[in-house]
Amino acid sequence: MIKAGIIGSTGYAGAMLTWLIYNHPMAEVEFLNAHSNAGSEYSDLYGNFQGFINEKTISMEQTEEKLKDIDVLFISMPHGKSFEIVPKALALGVKVIDLGADYRIKNANTYQQWYNVEHTQRQLLQRAVYGLPEINKAKIKEAELIANPGCYPTATILGLAPLVKNNLIDINSIIVDAKSGVSGAGRGTNVANLFCECNESVKAYGIGTHRHTPEIEQALGELSGKQVLINFTPHLIPMNRGILSTIYGSLFDKNINEQSLKDIYTEFYKDSPFVNLIDMPPETRNVKGTNNCRIYLKKDVRTGRIVVVSVIDNLVKGAAGQAIQNMNLMFSIDEKTGLKLIAQLP
Amino acid sequence: MIKAGIIGSTGYAGAMLTWLIYNHPMAEVEFLNAHSNAGSEYSDLYGNFQGFINEKTISMEQTEEKLKDIDVLFISMPHGKSFEIVPKALALGVKVIDLGADYRIKNANTYQQWYNVEHTQRQLLQRAVYGLPEINKAKIKEAELIANPGCYPTATILGLAPLVKNNLIDINSIIVDAKSGVSGAGRGTNVANLFCECNESVKAYGIGTHRHTPEIEQALGELSGKQVLINFTPHLIPMNRGILSTIYGSLFDKNINEQSLKDIYTEFYKDSPFVNLIDMPPETRNVKGTNNCRIYLKKDVRTGRIVVVSVIDNLVKGAAGQAIQNMNLMFSIDEKTGLKLIAQLP
Amino acid sequence: MIKAGIIGSTGYAGAMLTWLIYNHPMAEVEFLNAHSNAGSEYSDLYGNFQGFINEKTISMEQTEEKLKDIDVLFISMPHGKSFEIVPKALALGVKVIDLGADYRIKNANTYQQWYNVEHTQRQLLQRAVYGLPEINKAKIKEAELIANPGCYPTATILGLAPLVKNNLIDINSIIVDAKSGVSGAGRGTNVANLFCECNESVKAYGIGTHRHTPEIEQALGELSGKQVLINFTPHLIPMNRGILSTIYGSLFDKNINEQSLKDIYTEFYKDSPFVNLIDMPPETRNVKGTNNCRIYLKKDVRTGRIVVVSVIDNLVKGAAGQAIQNMNLMFSIDEKTGLKLIAQLP
């Protein structure tokens, strides 16, 4: 059994991680770390685990002592908080999967510019592998430190990768309009996330300034070999889970056949069990609670643009599920282990 | 592998059954029957199964031909529709689990009075076993025909059984105020179930006339050995899934200790892995997607009444999960097989 | 114009008060007081008022200076916070309508027992009038200090008053099972009120201990002339607004005709323009945004109990609308002024 520790187990991504490891046939939870809730019964914080998990959360001090007992450390903390613990874990030979943003951006200056935090572990940036298995599988298998992708970037990069890799669209024409459920905002208390503030409304936020922008641009830049600037606009939707990313780009060849484009996607993802091209515009509910990404594409013959719609569960493929997928690869077990999840409807 | 057929696979309970059997390690779906949607790709009707189930639904005629190939038949149809198929399946030695109401009420006249349908298979009523495993486990193991309980009765009877069995409350004082998500109304199209009609509102319905009333009364009557009349008021809540049943009854012994009552529940359910007495009022989300029933009780010293709160997922413990639990028992496999489900939060 | 000040204008009831006064033809807002948000643009806190209200909230110190400029003071603060300001306002001849709980319970000891706060203005308790116009209209017209009823008590007392006043039910048989939207929990930040925590779930809370219990019992006691103990169980529903109270009681005369009961309600409320007896179980959405209370009753001939369903908007008839209705009566203008509101569907 792979022994796993979770730092930040009391956020929504942390709780999803706990769920996935609890249900994983080859991994088990060694400890559940918490910050403000350290010392609480975990099942008092997440009532769904009552009768299943009978364990108290531990503090960071206790966590450090337990690092030596684990094989893999998952970190689900706000950006800027992981810098101390990561080197300690790595020094002990523990593999690290960071669900936060600290090791995603290769350029520390870019990181600092978008996140307003100084990066104090620059030497680790090149060791860190961006954990999007559909793009980086080989490197992930060898990695000690994974920068687990953000939720919006996961949906968006998967939606665009075949087009960008094959140089089919004008890299400077890309517009990403994304919609997320409220769990993306985390479990922190602020007025904006109250039920009565989110319910029965939709809004855009972080227009042109959202921190997932450089992450998407970096990945597309690597795929295309060019510098990429995109427009990215996230929106908040009154539902718990799910991201839908609607992506627009100008095709170089206006006459390219839609089926050809579909074939390119199918080929690109032929070894990616969690990504499916489908024939009808996808709904987030169909991937809820799963590690799947579903992609739909439509060539608009009138404008010569392609419209791609990509959906994931922000807490699974967009966070904890992808982290488990990375763990599976790092420990040389089947990528799908513990992730054969089908959404329940309704 | 247990080979299962599902009649009425396109309703919400049918879709949940399909999900559970698909994920069950010792059973498999042999056919998916549909009525108005016969001949459709199942994954066109339930997009969650896209990439997992690649099968067309079949008509009742095709279903009859396939009866000989299965071990167990699940029926999820409106009341009054099962009378023809059940005897045919039983005659072939197929075990039948009927999720509908037709075999729940032992007294055919009572059935006819509440359901406005003539019962044309009265001879089967005594062969049918009421499939609430926490009450009837021994009989279920021997049964050929299971009348799978209704969703409200499941939550309510489980909430009351220890009190009633032990003669602790005045059987004529019982008031059941239940709240259900909208999936309980099924997938049929009518204005009342549209998103904009249910959302942002709550209502009572079927006050004093809901068909689950005699089913609850029958079960409580059997437990107490007395005739029982209750008040039962269901309410519709703007959420997909979940039932919460709030139950009131007058304690015979006003001085009885709350802990004693809790001990009686714990004892009563000591062999029931899906029923848990908990210390805080339960929330439906904590059992969503699971076969669990959680019960909370509170003695009100001021009024001498007990208040019991019982929650289930109406489509799982209240329908398809309980059906699988019954199947497990009928085929002598562990009751929990395929049902070790934990809710995902949020 | 009636000049009104609002203390606690930034809670949900305060915001509804602001809306109602802004739309009232004979009243105007003189100041908007806030606690933690003092000094903010009101329309930054409530974006709906952008373009309509261009005013900053003021602190308690500023409020005290402005008391002399107003005719009526609305107070919407947590219990225990009004004791200082009320006497100051009354001393200046300002009429006071307190939406909080501090003057609702006549017996200060009962108040202290349920609210865990010492009552430091006991001498005002007898001057305070319980502001339920359908019961106390004459007294309200003469009052200087109104204790505006709680939301659950408003729905419940209106649902029960005709039965209790006419001695038709056993006063000790009353069970009140109430359901409320999340706005009842206010705009304070805590995890339990986050979108992802309330959405897709229902729960009971405060079973047997909710502070509205003694308020309901006091009102029913006054109507019946007897001491009353009830069971009261509130539930949280995933919607913004609305209360539905389902009420059960045992009829003394099991043979009484349902129509006679309806006639008694119609007679009782003949001068109450906001209360309507209707023929179908009411839905909260039909009174959303309005000052109306709709009541449905059903005699259950099987059990001899009556079931009453009463709905209101918790922020209007259950708080701010009722406060305006009281203001209208206190200032001798038509009770309906500024309150002729019809719900918008959907």
Place this chain on the structure above:
Amino acid sequence: MIKAGIIGSTGYAGAMLTWLIYNHPMAEVEFLNAHSNAGSEYSDLYGNFQGFINEKTISMEQTEEKLKDIDVLFISMPHGKSFEIVPKALALGVKVIDLGADYRIKNANTYQQWYNVEHTQRQLLQRAVYGLPEINKAKIKEAELIANPGCYPTATILGLAPLVKNNLIDINSIIVDAKSGVSGAGRGTNVANLFCECNESVKAYGIGTHRHTPEIEQALGELSGKQVLINFTPHLIPMNRGILSTIYGSLFDKNINEQSLKDIYTEFYKDSPFVNLIDMPPETRNVKGTNNCRIYLKKDVRTGRIVVVSVIDNLVKGAAGQAIQNMNLMFSIDEKTGLKLIAQLP
């Protein structure tokens, strides 16, 4: 009083019209027409009107007889259904405001291509005025026949008009990504609009094929004097009401100052009381139940694009409220009459 008839009063737009006219100080409802529900009590169909409207819906035959009694006819029917009644009403001197699509597209061939219906009243197309008062106020005042704009076009055209009119963006760069509440789908019964199908999910639909596309293109074409092709992608959001349109376009002058752009909007809408440019990204809830359109704009200096976010209530400014605004203009009364509505929060 302006006497108004409503054809199609039982759809959501029709019900909103009824609400607005009922609350309008200078208009009154003369009849409420229905199709499948003709002969029903209106308040049985829309319970919010119980106690306010005590009138039965009438059939089309009865409607024709009553045309002579009204001043204005509102039509809220599916496209293709208005062709018979409009000429009859006009012949009687009745002003007609058609909330449907039949007179919006000036080119009958374009209409037929997108709507798959033959246009049998082509001679009326030039008499019809596109009823977007912020663009066409002078013509609306003189009009006999108004083609009331679609909901998506209203939000989108208002969001783009100042840019397009002033030739600030590349007309062929426009991408419109719109999000709508479920009421936009109407009150018809189909599985896709059930609560359990829409709740907790988001989806795109009609990608590249939605019928509001040519309507938006026509309006932008008139404003710019050029032919316009856009990408338009609508999405369904789990809420009752509201449209948020996120609009992207390439600025000709990448160096233009954001404040200059804002000034252009302010100037453009200086005589438009319902349109406001605001400083924070708008939320649909802040315009719910109102005739307001709120617009936010952001210049993205990195890409040289402008992002405009425009919100309306799809049933008010996007349908019935705009129809009333048009009526006010046609009858020479203040545009704002009956439309001074502020959203209630929460």
